[in-house]
Amino acid sequence: MDQRGPVVQGALLRRRLTELRRQSGLTQEEVARRLEWHTSKLIRIEGGRTGISKVDLDALGQLYGVTDPALMEELRLLNREARSKAWWSSFKNDVSDAYLAYVGFEAGASVIRQFQPLAVPGLLQTEDYAETLAHAAMDADALKQLVKLRMMRQQTLRQRPIPPYEIFVLDEAVIRRRVGISRDRAIMPTQLRHMARVAQESERISIRIVPFETGSHVGMLRGAFTLLEFDSGLGELLHRENGDLHETLTGEDPRISEVRADFEAILGEALDPAESLTLILEAAASME
Known part of the structure; x- marks a missing residue:
């Protein structure tokens, strides 16, 4: 595991996802509507009050126009580290x-x-x-x-x-x-x-x-x-x-x-x- 630990990895993932959403010009409400989510779900994800599944992460990556396989794998790695058990x-x-x-x-x-x-x-x-x-x-x-x-x-x-x-x-x-x-x-x-x-x-x-x-x-x-x-x-x-x-x-x-x-x-x-x-x-x- 990365020495930074799951809390820091989770914070990095949320920051990266929020940056990607903003770069794509989408509001939280627009993302939720396109993915047929409640807006509160995305708010909880970006605010760190809930985790994110691999399926939901891939859906966000596709919506935000992430086409670089290396970037997508980086996001998945951050998510795996964020979901790992800490001491x-x-x-x-x-x-x-x-x-x-x-x-x-x-x-x-x-x-x-x-x-x-x-x-x-x-x-x-x-x-x-x-x-x-x-x-x-x-x-x-x-x-x-x-x-x-x-x-x-x-x-x-x-x-x-x-x-x-x-x-x-x-x-x-x-x-x-x-x-x-x-x-x-x-x-x-x-x-x-x-x-x-x-x-x-x-x-x-x-x-x-x-x-x-x-x-x-x-x-x-x-x-x-x-x-x-x-x-x-x-x-x-x-x-x-x-x-x-x-x-x-x-x-x-x-x-x-x-x-x-x-x-x-x-x-x-x-x-x-x-x-x-x-x-x-x-x-x-x-x-x-």
Whole structure:
């Protein structure tokens, strides 16, 4: 299977089909009328709310004037990949569909940029830190599955043939808050040393800290967010979450460019990677 995964492949297929429809000068209503479909069927297909069968895909290709066998085979391959089972599908009963959709996009990203003002990003968390952070919000079984999903996200991303670039910008509050101190004083310093080790071992992972001495910065108002980029021509994606609420924006939504500009502004306030690792390790030592 393509390392981009079924969610990204499905998004690429929908984008290509929408482009072909527009190039053919057809509206959704006209396509539905010619194929004797309900318009809602095409809306669901282009919006990603339903899959598409091989028969329907071939019908669309013929209607859109696709005569190049290579292009048609590319569309069929995207469709087969989009309909394949993903590793995260085993968690569909444990977390929301919206969150799993984000996990699918993340799995196929080429660049991951994230700002976190309060907590260590999930892709950098140890099991103990993840368990402690979510402990008060869910029962034991749900907690076990959430932590398992988080660890698998880390593992599968970094075992890809070409891992993504991961750039994390954290407020200093993230590395100073002693998460888990009432349970085990070693949880937070261990977490900090883990973060430093991950960054030191991979040239594709960068952790930057915005120090307290910077004062106020735009991230304090923006809150946590993640930006994903893809090497497949798919547009940039913005993901924000607050508890169980997840918002994922794709395409040309103007909020994406606004948040990207904010990320660059926050990055400009951060220490460089070497200084950031020094601060992280100093914070760990102070907790021991």
